[in-house]
Amino acid sequence: MQISGRIIEEQKSFFIVNTGCGNVRCTIRGALKKTKTKLCAGDLVDLDLINKTPPEGVITTLHNRTSLLKRPAVANLSQVFIITTIKTPPLDLESLDRFLFSAQVYNLKPVIVFNKIDLLKDQDLNCLKKTEDIYSRIGYQIIETSASTGLGVNNILQLCADKISAFAGLSGVGKSSLLSLLFPDKTFRIGDVSGTSGRGTHTTTNVSLFPLIQGGYVADTPGLSFVDIPYVPETEVIHYFPELVCRIGECRFNDCIHDGEPGCAIQSLLEQNQIAPSRHQNYLKFYKQMKEQRRQYR
Ligand SMILES: Nc1nc2c(ncn2[C@@H]2O[C@H](COP(=O)(O)OP(=O)(O)OP(=O)(O)O)[C@@H](O)[C@H]2O)c(=O)[nH]1
Numbered sequence: 001m002q003i004s005g006r007i008i009e010e011q012k013s014f015f016i017v018n019t020g021c022g023n024v025r026c027t028i029r030g031a032l033k034k035t036k037t038k039l040c041a042g043d044l045v046d047l048d049l050i051n052k053t054p055p056e057g058v059i060t061t062l063h064n065r066t067s068l069l070k071r072p073a074v075a076n077l078s079q080v081f082i083i084t085t086i087k088t089p090p091l092d093l094e095s096l097d098r099f100l101f102s103a104q105v106y107n108l109k110p111v112i113v114f115n116k117i118d119l120l121k122d123q124d125l126n127c128l129k130k131t132e133d134i135y136s137r138i139g140y141q142i143i144e145t146s147a148s149t150g151l152g153v154n155n156i157l158q159l160c161a162d163k164i165s166a167f168a169g170l171s172g173v174g175k176s177s178l179l180s181l182l183f184p185d186k187t188f189r190i191g192d193v194s195g196t197s198g199r200g201t202h203t204t205t206n207v208s209l210f211p212l213i214q215g216g217y218v219a220d221t222p223g224l225s226f227v228d229i230p231y232v233p234e235t236e237v238i239h240y241f242p243e244l245v246c247r248i249g250e251c252r253f254n255d256c257i258h259d260g261e262p263g264c265a266i267q268s269l270l271e272q273n274q275i276a277p278s279r280h281q282n283y284l285k286f287y288k289q290m291k292e293q294r295r296q297y298r
């Protein structure tokens with residue numbers, strides 16, 4: 001019997017495929033193996049069901065992918081929740097902008113999540129409001145959550161329906177804590193530093209996808225690291241800063257890089273507080289980083 005399903009896990013020599021008839025342990029048909037395309041979690045496949053109990057099958061066809069993230073390997077991911085905090089750990093706007101940049105380069109829809117709202121008082125709440133203003137004005141979607149009180153968890157669940165989503169964020173922001181609220185019957189290591197640099201630990205582990213009852217999947221990665229922001233030519237960096245890219249063409253010089261040149265439209269918006277200084281600084285930082293990378297390696 002031919003059925004289709006979603007690869008949710010890669011094991012040593014098998015793939016676990018989530019189908020309308022439950023999870024099926026599959027091998028790959030020889031002809032498909034020869035195509036050199038490595039299957040991974042998130043792939044939509046057709047399979048021949050060769051045994052009912054236990055369910056076993058052979059994957060025959062791979063459907064076209066809408067996206068492919070390589071490290072860790074996940075296909076068809078479309079949304080990433082960027083988990084961040086105002087306190088413990090303290091707000092880190094550069095990291096937030098790095099995550100936003102990476103998500104957009106990979107064509108994933110970013111959702112900014114401010115977690116640990118329960119810890120915030122007076123001044124911190126002002127900081128939260130200011131930060132939310134910066135990012136909501138640009139057009140990013142924002143959710144406030146607390147893994148301690150459950151605030152906002154339903155909002156995350158709603159946004160997850162019928163998509164493959166993943167959580168990203170620095171260590172300690174509460175990714176595992178939030179995942180454990182979405183999937184109460186699974187166990188996650190909480191408060192357990194999964195790698196200080198965010199490197200190394202992620203590269204060897206395979207991603208699993210957890211199916212949601214209302215449809216859709218959430219990828220269990222130890223936190224999409226995005227440690228290195230993906231390379232783009234420096235002139236394209238601005239395309240991933242929506243509030244800056246819409247000003248292209250308004251500067252005096254066509255090749256303005258918006259680093260203090262005379263007649264720079266972005267400079268004047270900065271002076272009128274229309275653009276957040278941190279965003280402009282991070283734009284310049286990424287611009288310079290990409291330029292350096294191009295000179296060194298390309
Ligand atoms: N007060 C409060 N504490 C939280 C909240 N979310 C997580 N924590 C705590 O923050 C610490 C880190 O949480 P984790 O869920 O392990 O963080 P993580 O993002 O998975 O961290 P890594 O796995 O190292 O990347 C734990 O001690 C949690 O109990 C929250 O909303 N409020």
Ligand SMILES: [Mg+2]
Nearest residue numbers: 175176189194
């Ligand atoms: Mg964790």
Ligand SMILES: [Zn+2]
Nearest residue numbers: 251256258264
């Ligand atoms: Zn300019």
